[in-house]
Amino acid sequence: MKIVRWIGIGWVAWTIGWIEVNAQPVAAPSPEVSSERQITFRVFAPKADTARLTSSDLPGLGFAGVGMTKNERGVWEVKIGPVPAGAYRYAFNVDGTIVLDSNNPNVSPTNDSVFSLVEVPGSELFDRREGTPQGAVARVDYYSQTLKRFRRMHVYTPPDYDTSRERTYPVLYLLHGATDCDASWSTVGRAGVILDNLIASGRAEPMIVVMPHGHTGPFRFGASPEENAFERQMEEFSQEFTREIIPLIETRYRVIADRAHRALAGLSMGGYQTLLIGIDHLGEFGYLGIFSSGIFGIAGGFGADAPSDQWEKARKAVLDDANLKKGLKLVWFAIGKEDFLLKTSRATVTMLQRHGFEVISKETEGGHTWLNWRDNLAEFAPLLFKP
Template identity: 50%
Template sequence: MRLNIGHEPLMNRRLYLRIVLAAVIAGLAPAAYAQPPAGRGGGPPAPQVTSSELLADRRVTFRILAPQAQAIRLAAGDIPGVGQTTQLTKGENGVWAVTIGPVNPGTYRYNFNVDGVSTIDPRSPFTSESNNNVWSLLHVPGSDFADTKNVPHGAVAAVHYYSTALGTFRRMHIYTPPGYERSNGKYPVFYLLHGAGDSDDSWSSVGRAGFILDNLIAAQKAKPMIVVMPAGHIRRGAAAPGAVARTATEEFVKDFVDDVMPYVEKNYRVLTDRGKTAIAGLSMGGNHALQVGIPHLNRFAYIGVYSSGLLG
């Protein structure tokens, strides 16, 4: 940068030079003079915490900074052998830690219980929603179909829509395959329904549906498709006077048929003929798949039911 100061008054030239000199000094100051960030109230900086940390032998260390806590447990029922009672040990720096494993490849939910209060891992950006909680996520690589690989990736979007059947806004997650945004073609559609303990977020978070589909499509084991993962639970309020009472399953079916499918067919490039439309579900979602699919066999060529009970 060049400053033209030759014709400025002496006072201005001195001011310019001071600014330039200050900028140079600030830019060249050695890092050794930089002060570490102070803790709250200007005290010493808090310890740096890494959690969860996957070790080379597939053991996993969980840590949380909680200097004032009296007891902390790891709640990780998804991880075999852990359960809800694994205790963390407090270090002198106020960091609690526990190492478990080795843990088999897969994706697992976990939380910390701090003095009786459930909390996600504040050092992990990865979360998953169940029916009534939010969990942190641990992914242990080693699964050929579920790992993140160097292949073309699709996208998973959280989509909000208004349900005319239920009179409220609802959310679903929708996967679009690699190249969808750059193409004009239409795709088969697969409606994937979650179980009673989960939410519309679960298939794409703890279930890693997007990564699995990316890998299968890249390996030519699946055709590019759009996957719709709607919310299976109905948040029911008081029925309007004179309204016909419906079960939660009946309300889900009405929302699905009247709102979910029309929204998808209007806003996404899906093939709507029967041979290109599938529905499947796990547990509660398996029952939902039956309740939607059987009365609408003219719409679905494929119905998948996994570990389902017949629930009302």
């Protein structure tokens, strides 16, 4: 009997200890979004000395993020906002370690990491709406002969794609930025929701949107000029895109495979790739969209101490070819006035105009953020493929 009693007491003590160490508090929901678009974040870390909310998307946080306050139950909390409607990546810095929000199953991958994702309603274009037909975003895996390994992309198909089996569609190839991946446009970028709402309202034509992975290897800022890693990756992606991705899409999906029904657009690094691929293969695209980008180095920066015209000189014959311009329906630039690539964008627009391109260029408020890029897509997509 004593043995049984001691075993029972030991089991109870172990159980209490496990609960004290491992149990989450009952009331620690995170994130909570109020009707005023304020967001409350919480993380359970009773033994931590510090905790901070970090985000590259949430306005006003800055690089270091914002400090959180711990209550008597060991729950750290901070409230921010109001913030504009949209989607935002975030994480917690707990005693110097970056952790995700374990109370939130919504995440958004980047090119080498993953972040928690919070959606703030209140937008006509970014919110899912009851009664609005919804398309589908599918993960597509394929083997790249160019890179000799399996790769991934995401593809949006419009709401009627599966029911109108004889219909063919135009296609928009939509490229991500340097710190992102093929899932970014459909998570934090809300591309599928934006297209659903635009198509339902009649503002955009039903289209397929292809979101490939634009990195061909590990990406790091500040690579030495001798390595030339960035340009090598850009060339590798350009080859994969034209030799494999476009043929795969035009074989697997019901797309209209001609220039008038093929558009290419991207943000930041993806905008540079849009110019690289779009100009080098100008006869294959009817629409080009460049968000927060341009020809890197054309106005200095990105390893260039002074403006560089090498890109322009290497493509002078194409840039001056009037026949290639005839089928080009739209060249569209957009950038925020606080964007660090503003001079790059302006210099690129001037260069293209110097070679006879008709360019639409607009400058908005804001900087190099998804707050602008979602708006850019919502404005660019209705300009495509009109009868």
